[in-house]
Amino acid sequence: MNNNIPKPIKKYLYKDRFFELVISTSKWKDIFFSKEAFVSLCISLGLSCLISYPFHKLNFTNILNPLSVTNDELNSILEIASTLIPVILGGLFAVLGLTIGGLAIVVGTISDRLIITIVEKEAFDELVSVIFNYYFSGGVIGLTIVLNFFVAILIKISLPFSYFWFMALTFILCYLIIFSLTYSVMLLGTSMRIFFLKSRYNFK
Structure with a gap:
């Protein structure tokens, strides 16, 4: 291995896998x-409560023991889910492409x-962390897509x-979908951070 490779870069040469970078x-x-x-948790709890409404029929005093739901109501819920999942998958694939x-x-x-300048300023780890936001976002979106396929099969x-x-x-499912969307939106801020990082180190 080339001994001239700077130590900050060498650290990532053989630890560039997704889970290794997630940890590092x-x-x-x-x-x-x-x-x-936090945003995903709040919205997911709200959506979960809304979806659970047919099972409780306004009887929220016995949350862990929902009232019986008829086959027609259950089929209606599953039909709505089977209609929404392809739409969600299409949106997730679009976000993944972006x-x-x-x-x-x-x-x-x-x-x-x-x-070279960033390495000299000992800020290479910061650059990797910022860029990895895109990789991490793609990984979460990929996991959400797989889970959607799994639910569709179920x-x-x-x-x-x-x-x-x-x-x-x-x-x-709600949590991962909302998190994927909000995290992807936050990539706009990541792009700005990269711009400011470049501006800072373009001038020695």
Whole structure:
């Protein structure tokens, strides 16, 4: 291996996998402890309560033991879900494409001279952390797409209905969808951070 490679860059040469970068940049915390996570949690709780309405029929005093729901009501809920999932998948694929395109554009605008300057200023970790936001966002969107496919398959399979698993999947799915959208919107701020980072280190 070339011994002339700067130490900050060498650190990432063999640790450039998604999960390795998630740990080294501490981006996993964003899923639970960030503004996007808080917004996603609030909206997901609201949507989950709204979806659970037919099961309780305004009897919210017994949340863990919902009233029985008729087959027609259950089929109606599943029909709405099966209609929404393809729309959600289409939107997620579009957002994923924009995220990949944004990452390509951002990486392409960072010159070799700027990288050398950033390494000299000992700010390479900061640059990696900012750029990795795009990679992390794409990973979360990919996970959400896979989960949507999984739920779509479950809807088509005649399985015994379980209120607990229904609401658990509903909350997780809502959370990941909202988080994916809000985190993707926040990539606009990431683009601005990269612009300011370039402006700061373009002038020695």
